[in-house]
Amino acid sequence: MISDKKVCIIGGGAVGSVLAYFLHRGGVTEIPVYYATRESISEVEKRGGIVVLDKRSGLEYVVPVIPRHYSQPSDECLFVLNAVKAPDVPLTLDLVSRIITENGVLLMLQNGFGSLELAEERFPEVKVACGVVYFAAERLSRARVVYHGGDSVVAGCRKKPCEELRSLVVVFKAGGLDFRVVDNIDHYRWLKLAVNAVINPLTAITRSKNSIVLEEEGVKLAELIIGEVCEAAKKHGYELDPARLLKHVLRIAEVSRDNYSSMVQDILAGRRTEIDYINGFIARELGDRGLVNYTLTKIVKLLEKTSKRSS
Ligand SMILES: NC(=O)c1ccc[n+]([C@@H]2O[C@H](COP(=O)([O-])OP(=O)(O)OC[C@H]3O[C@@H](n4cnc5c(N)ncnc54)[C@H](OP(=O)(O)O)[C@@H]3O)[C@@H](O)[C@H]2O)c1
Structure with a gap:
């Protein structure tokens, strides 16, 4: 089981918030989420977390994350889930290098090609994985997200074996997300x-x-x-x-x-x-x-x- 504060999220937008939602439902209680702006942090603090509207049930959940600013890294993370938009990825790489633990796994979740390649190039020593997201989410405001449905993420590493991803499978599955590890992520x-x-x-x-x-x-x-x-x-x-x-x-x-x-x-x-x-x-x-x-x-x-x- 993943202990607390070991999974960190960079980018608390649509995808990052839904991942935090599934992690929380899977039993992870302390989830640091890094933002670009102070406005997002204070909005999350004001609401006591990220509000996720699950369209499948029509219910709203408050996911009690720990909001952080990207310029102030203060965690040691076994898993770093990078969920910013592709053009913002370069700005997150210093943060990654400061929060990821020695045997950590960096999971890149951007659509398109280029972000994974950039991370692999920048961190040849790190286990860099890619996650292909098969759910739809939308950010209504800084701390409110609607999760439209679709419940799977397929993940895998290209350069190094990353068995560690299997422990994410357990926690995400417990939370209701079908997180699968494959050996042909491309x-x-x-x-x-x-x-x-x-x-x-x-x-x-x-x-x-x-x-x-x-x-x-x-x-x-x-x-x-x-x-x-x-x-x-x-x-x-x-x-x-x-x-x-x-x-x-x-x-x-x-x-x-x-x-x-x-x-x-x-x-x-x-x-x-x-x-x-x-x-x-x-x-x-x-x-x-x-x-x-x-x-x-x-x-x-x-x-x-x-x-x-x-x-
Ligand atoms: N939305 C979907 O349904 C969906 C589905 C599949 C794949 N994807 C892919 O997932 C990726 C993320 O998309 P999204 O829709 O979740 O984006 P989004 O809602 O725009 O959220 C982006 C988040 O990244 C944060 N951010 C930007 N620069 C940062 C930095 N330097 N450090 C820390 N945080 C930073 C933003 O912070 P602030 O809040 O402070 O601005 C925001 O919270 C994209 O590549 C997208 O194509 C999305």
Whole structure:
């Protein structure tokens, strides 16, 4: 069993809060959560923790975390769960180096490609794992999060064996989260990349729910995007079947048809998106052969500029 204060979370937003919720339900009572801003810390203190609305039951839970500022590391953590957005990852790496214990495991939870690679490069001595998140959550305010459902995370290390992850399995399972350890995490990353590469930009550009992808034009664009994802995956030694992948992506769009993707939410709120880590990554991998993903990346970058001006 994981003893207290051994699991620390960096980033108390949508994903970090839901992970804290499952950890707490699994019996962990002291969970340090690191924030970028003092405002988030005082809001969490005011409410006595993070308020998580579990949409499955309709019930609200207060998760009594220990809020901390990223500039003041004060824990020794066997597990560091890094749940900030991809563009913020570089700013968290010093913090990681100061709180992780010698045999600790760093779990990177960002969508897209680049964050895991950055952490692996910066910490060659540390067990760096990746977690692919299959739940949906949304931050309503600094200390309030709605958990929409989906209850699994698939995790694994690429560079070193990290058996330690198995103790997270026990605690998360006790809390109701299906946390699984796999030895081919990259396979899951590519599948998730395909889903994000289709749903995120198409919903952001059209400012629509995920169901927009199911329109005739959406499906055609999905096919083109996925063709390039498969080509990029091939460069990395992964043979993906474009037809099966398209089916997979459309199924996800169907089951989440009423959701707004994180990218459309970011655009509407005037925030920076993770496009550089999703379609931008595919475009960079393929150069001239990645024009569809290149174009989508540039359109979303323009949208970021216009939405920032108007917000
Ligand atoms: N939301 C989902 O349903 C979902 C699902 C799957 C995957 N993901 C992925 O999970 C990642 C996190 O997304 P999210 O939606 O949870 O983000 P989010 O709600 O925007 O939360 C980000 C959190 O990171 C904190 N933060 C930023 N910079 C920091 C720093 N330097 N040190 C410490 N904390 C810092 C922020 O602190 P402040 O509160 O102080 O600003 C905030 O609490 C993304 O890569 C996303 O693609 C999300």
